[in-house]
Amino acid sequence: MLSIVVCVKAVPDPKEADKIRIDPVTKSLTRLDLPLVINSLDQNALEAALQFKERFGAHITVFSMGPPSAGNVMKECLALGADVGILLSDPAFAGADALATAFTLAQAIEKLDEVDVVLCGRASSDGATEWVGPELAIFLEMPVVSMVSEFVETEGPCWQVKSDIENGYRLMQVELPAVFTVTQDVNTPRTLSFSGIIKARKKEITTWGLVDLGESAQSVGLKGSPTIVSDLTYIESKRACQIIEGTLEEKADILVAKLVEAGFI
Amino acid sequence: MIDFTFTEEQELFQKAAREHAETQIAPHVSVMEETGRNWEPVIKAICEAEMMAITIPEEYGGLGLGYVERLLALEEIGRISVATAMMMQVGGLGIEPIIKFATDEQKKKYLPGLASGEHFATVAVTEPTGGSDPRGCRTTYKKQNGSYILNGRKCFITNSHIADTQVVLAVDDDNPEAFSTFIVESGMEGFKPTHIEHKVGMRGCNTGEIELKNCKVPAENLLGGEGKGMRVSMASISDVGRGGMVGCAMGLQKACLDASVKFANERILYGKPISRLQAIQFKLADMKIDLDAGRLLGYRAASIQDKGERSGNEFAVAKYYTTEAAQRAAKMAVDIHGGYGCMEEYAVTRYLRDSYVLGPSAGTSDIMKVIVSRWVLS
Numbered sequence: 001m002l003s004i005v006v007c008v009k010a011v012p013d014p015k016e017a018d019k020i021r022i023d024p025v026t027k028s029l030t031r032l033d034l035p036l037v038i039n040s041l042d043q044n045a046l047e048a049a050l051q052f053k054e055r056f057g058a059h060i061t062v063f064s065m066g067p068p069s070a071g072n073v074m075k076e077c078l079a080l081g082a083d084v085g086i087l088l089s090d091p092a093f094a095g096a097d098a099l100a101t102a103f104t105l106a107q108a109i110e111k112l113d114e115v116d117v118v119l120c121g122r123a124s125s126d127g128a129t130e131w132v133g134p135e136l137a138i139f140l141e142m143p144v145v146s147m148v149s150e151f152v153e154t155e156g157p158c159w160q161v162k163s164d165i166e167n168g169y170r171l172m173q174v175e176l177p178a179v180f181t182v183t184q185d186v187n188t189p190r191t192l193s194f195s196g197i198i199k200a201r202k203k204e205i206t207t208w209g210l211v212d213l214g215e216s217a218q219s220v221g222l223k224g225s226p227t228i229v230s231d232l233t234y235i236e237s238k239r240a241c242q243i244i245e246g247t248l249e250e251k252a253d254i255l256v257a258k259l260v261e262a263g264f265i
Numbered sequence: 266m267i268d269f270t271f272t273e274e275q276e277l278f279q280k281a282a283r284e285h286a287e288t289q290i291a292p293h294v295s296v297m298e299e300t301g302r303n304w305e306p307v308i309k310a311i312c313e314a315e316m317m318a319i320t321i322p323e324e325y326g327g328l329g330l331g332y333v334e335r336l337l338a339l340e341e342i343g344r345i346s347v348a349t350a351m352m353m354q355v356g357g358l359g360i361e362p363i364i365k366f367a368t369d370e371q372k373k374k375y376l377p378g379l380a381s382g383e384h385f386a387t388v389a390v391t392e393p394t395g396g397s398d399p400r401g402c403r404t405t406y407k408k409q410n411g412s413y414i415l416n417g418r419k420c421f422i423t424n425s426h427i428a429d430t431q432v433v434l435a436v437d438d439d440n441p442e443a444f445s446t447f448i449v450e451s452g453m454e455g456f457k458p459t460h461i462e463h464k465v466g467m468r469g470c471n472t473g474e475i476e477l478k479n480c481k482v483p484a485e486n487l488l489g490g491e492g493k494g495m496r497v498s499m500a501s502i503s504d505v506g507r508g509g510m511v512g513c514a515m516g517l518q519k520a521c522l523d524a525s526v527k528f529a530n531e532r533i534l535y536g537k538p539i540s541r542l543q544a545i546q547f548k549l550a551d552m553k554i555d556l557d558a559g560r561l562l563g564y565r566a567a568s569i570q571d572k573g574e575r576s577g578n579e580f581a582v583a584k585y586y587t588t589e590a591a592q593r594a595a596k597m598a599v600d601i602h603g604g605y606g607c608m609e610e611y612a613v614t615r616y617l618r619d620s621y622v623l624g625p626s627a628g629t630s631d632i633m634k635v636i637v638s639r640w641v642l643s
Contacts, residue, residue, distance in 0.1 A: 072273060079277055191288060192281035194315045194328050197274060 002058040004049045005109050005118045007136070008077060010036040010070035011126045020126075026095060026222075027229035029126055036066070038073050041121025043189040044182045048151065049119055050081045051187065055154075059083050061112060065093055065104055071205055078200040079192055090209035095222030098131035104220050105132070106139030107213045115140075118179040122147055133181035143178045149185040269561070271337070278334050282341035285314040291345050297469020298615060304471050307349040308427060311342065312382020317356055321364065325376035331571040332505075336512045336563060343516020344523075347619040348470035350516055351626070354509025355423035358627075359386025361501040362432050362446065366489035375430055375448065387428035388506075389419040389449075389475055390498050397632045399495060404477060405438040406445060413447060413487065415455070415480040423626075425473035426458040432488060433477070434498045444494035448486040455480030466618030503577030504570050506627035507584040511563040514587035514623050518556045521594035521616050525549060525601045532603075539601070548597045555590035562586050578640040585633035588623040595620035 012020055012034040021030045038046070049060045062077040064070050065088040074085035088108055096104065109115060118140065120133035130146070137144030145163050153160035157176050162169045164183055210217060217223060244251045259265045271279065289310040296303040311317065319335045321327020335357065343350035360379050363372060363386075378384035394401040404417025415435050419425075429451040437443035449456055461473040489497035526549060529540035539545045566579035595617040599606035606613050624630055 072276075075273060076277060076280075079281075191284040192277060194278060194281055194319065194330070194334075197277045197281060198328060198330075201274070 002052060002056070002116045003112065003114050004052060004058050004060045005112070005115050006042070006046045006049050006060060006062045006077070006082065007105055007118065007120045007132070008042040008046065008062055008064045008073065009039040009121075009124045009126075010064060010066045010073040011039045011124055013037045014040070014125055022232045022234070027232050028095060036070055036073055038076060039121055039124045039126075041123060041125075041182065041184060043121075044184055044186050045119040045121050045180075046077055046080060046082065047187045047189040048180075048182055049117075050190070052117070052154065053081065061086060063088065063105055063108055065089070065096070065101055067094075068207075071207075074205045075200060076192065078203040078205070079197040080190065081196060083203065085203065085205040087205055087207045088209075088213075089207050090220075092210045092217045092223075093221045095225065096220060097225035097227035098127065098129045099135055099226060100220055100222075100224035102132045102135035103139055103224060104213065104215075106136050107215055108208060109136075109140060111208075111213075116176045118142065118177070120179065120181045122181045122183050130181070133179055137179035140177075140179065143174050144181070145172045145174055145178065146181040148180045148182045151180075151186070271333075275334060275337060278330075279337045279341060282314070282316070282338040283344075285310065285316075286342045286345040286349075289314065290342065290349050294346050294348075294469070297346070297348055298609075301463055301468045302471075303469050304348075304352060304427060307346065307469070308352060308385065309382070311349065311353050311356075312385070315380075315382075316342070316353055317360065317382055317385070318380035320357065321360060321376050321380040325372050326380040327376065328380075332508060332567040333564060333571055336508060336515075336567045339509060339512025340515045340519065343513040344520045345516075346469075347513050347517050347616075347623070348467040350509075350513045351467050351470045351622075352424055352427070354506075354513060355388065356386050356428070357509060358388045358501055358506045359424070359428060359430060359432050361505040362388070362488060362497050363448065365500060366446075366493070366497045367448075370485070371448065371488070379430060384430050385424060385428045386430040386432070387422060387424035388498065388501065389422045389425075389431050389433045390502070391419060391421045393418065393420050397628060399434060399444075399498065402434055402436050402444065404433070404435040406435040406447070406482075407438040408484075411484050413445075413482045413484065415447065415449070415477040415482055417477050419475040419477070421462065421472060422475055423470060423472050425471060425475050426461060427471050431456075431475070432498070432501075433475075434494050435477075437492075443492045444498075445491050446488045446494040446497040447482045448488050449477075449480065449482055450486075453480055453482060464622055466615070466620070466622040468615075468618075502627060504566075504575075504580050507577070507580035507633075508563070508567060508570065510623060510627045511559070511566070511580065511583045511587045513626075514584075514591040515556065515559055515563055517591040517616055517619055517623065518552065518559060518587065518594045521591070521598040521613065522549070522552045522556060524611075524613055524616070525552065525598045528602055528605070545601055548601055552594045552597055555594060559583065559587035559590050578636065581628075581633045581636040581640070584627065585630050585637065588620075589630055591623050592620040 023030050052058050060082040061084045062082045063086050123130040134144050147164040148161045149164045150162040160173050163172050244254050293306045318327040319330045323329035339350050406413045406415050431449045433447050433449045455478045457476045459474045459476050529545050530538050532539045562583035566576045566583045570576040598613040605611050
């Protein structure tokens with residue numbers, strides 16, 4: 001049976017995007033007072049794991065690093081069909097950049113006896129660096145294929161996947177164990193079911209802190225993060241309507257010029 | 266200390282119902298509105314989402330959940346389609362007497378199929394003589410050669426043409442004081458759904474008439490014992506029926522509020538969104554206050570029901586309040602939309618029509634006041 005790890009991030013609900021605020025000191029998003037949901041692309045990663053489980057059996061462990069309130073997101077993953085949820089939560093983990101996040105996740109994943117497949121969403125909807133998956137692969141010393149839009153061949157120890165590139169895709173062959181980051185094209189995530197929620201009653205969420213990982217506080221969280229965010233600003237969305245005057249040809253020329261100026265063509 | 270919060274698990278149920286309503290039911294609403302039909306895909310959707318299994322005990326293939334969970338699901342479905350919530354709620358109303366009054370054999374025969382969605386239920390009480398006075402029932406039963414023969418006509422029956430398992434109230438042909446209920450299957454000899462109604466609202470919710478012409482019902486399909494029919498049907502309608510309407514009404518209230526907030530923030534008048542105008546703000550505040558008050562009443566009644574206590578009176582209060590509030594909310598939503606509120610492209614026109622169908626279902630507001638006043642005076 002495959003042992004699959006899915007890494008999910010609890011992100012502020014995009015429906016509440018207008019309420020997201022930037023902490024002026026840490027330059028990070030304040031999210032404690034916003035409802036947290038599963039990062040959209042991580043839902044695709046979990047869905048891929050669930051489909052593997054249905055097709056040829058698998059044990060799915062979900063990892064997430066976040067505040068205790070991310071427990072709700074873990075519970076949802078279990079209700080969707082994951083077997084075990086492990087929440088990495090410790091004040092020392094706070095403020096982690098992509099590298100420190102990948103390092104912490106890797107330390108936790110290495111505590112498992114055996115791992116065949118690690119699945120991540122391509123990016124998170126808040127940070128959107130796309131780095132955690134590949135960096136995780138480096139720490140785990142596994143090959144990585146990013147931007148996977150299709151699992152073409154998944155029988156045996158060598159998998160074939162489609163990896164999106166600009167204007168096309170690459171057909172990649174990779175030997176397990178491996179890390180894959182997936183795009184939204186890989187599948188359509190299922191929705192919660194009532195019976196799945198009931199089954200999740202018997203599944204436990206374990207919380208691991210710094211002590212459980214046996215790591216130094218210097219290598220995790222803000223202290224373990226080399227990234228420095230110099231500034232973050234709000235993007236103001238303004239709508240304006242302009243009536244273009246002139247003949248049909250003049251209107252077309254003005255419109256084309258404006259589109260070029262705006263960088264659309 | 267009173268805790269007004271849902272459990273984490275209930276919040277997940279709420280989310281599951283919301284996601285399902287938004288993805289599986291919403292795409293069918295416009296065709297339901299246009300045709301007054303198209304109920305098949307939404308019935309399939311609510312069955313696949315295990316909505317009909319919520320209160321059925323686990324030993325009979327259900328989820329074994331409570332009435333708070335049922336109300337949460339109905340509110341979320343009702344927010345997207347009151348017509349669908351109505352069919353779901355009356356489906357549950359047909360299931361309830363089987364849970365409460367059926368023999369173990371009857372439960373084993375009917376409940377697993379109703380839980381899985383293979384079968385669908387309804388209750389047939391109302392007749393052309395009226396629904397609020399079930400004692401005026403003229404559909405008769407007569408025992409003959411080990412079976413019961415039913416004759417009569419039922420009208421305004423939700424799920425009349427889609428329910429294959431119908432709990433029917435009838436009066437003894439020889440004793441006008443003896444009422445009994447029967448589980449009638451749509452394939453039984455003499456059973457025929459006839460006229461389909463065209464309602465002002467809840468279009469796409471199947472409502473129609475049933476003809477029982479020498480309908481032969483096996484003796485083992487008697488539900489709850491001979492002469493116990495009034496108790497069987499009323500016990501279900503008073504809490505599950507009214508409770509279901511509360512769910513439909515709360516969903517509609519929320520839909521009205523959501524649509525109004527969105528429109529008020531987007532509609533620019535005098536150079537600013539109309540949400541900045543106090544006249545609009547007060548309407549939104551009224552809608553929110555009504556919604557919160559209705560929820561407190563509705564979920565209070567459902568939690569009493571979950572404790573196994575009688576909740577009919579509390580549901581009468583909640584049913585009166587929420588269905589009246591839904592009408593108020595729909596009118597305010599249309600008012601906020603101004604001229605757009607008269608255009609059928611805007612959902613608020615549907616909300617207004619739907620709101621007027623909420624009142625008479627499971628007892629009019631006046632009947633609710635009769636019940637509440639009896640409660641007060643008792």
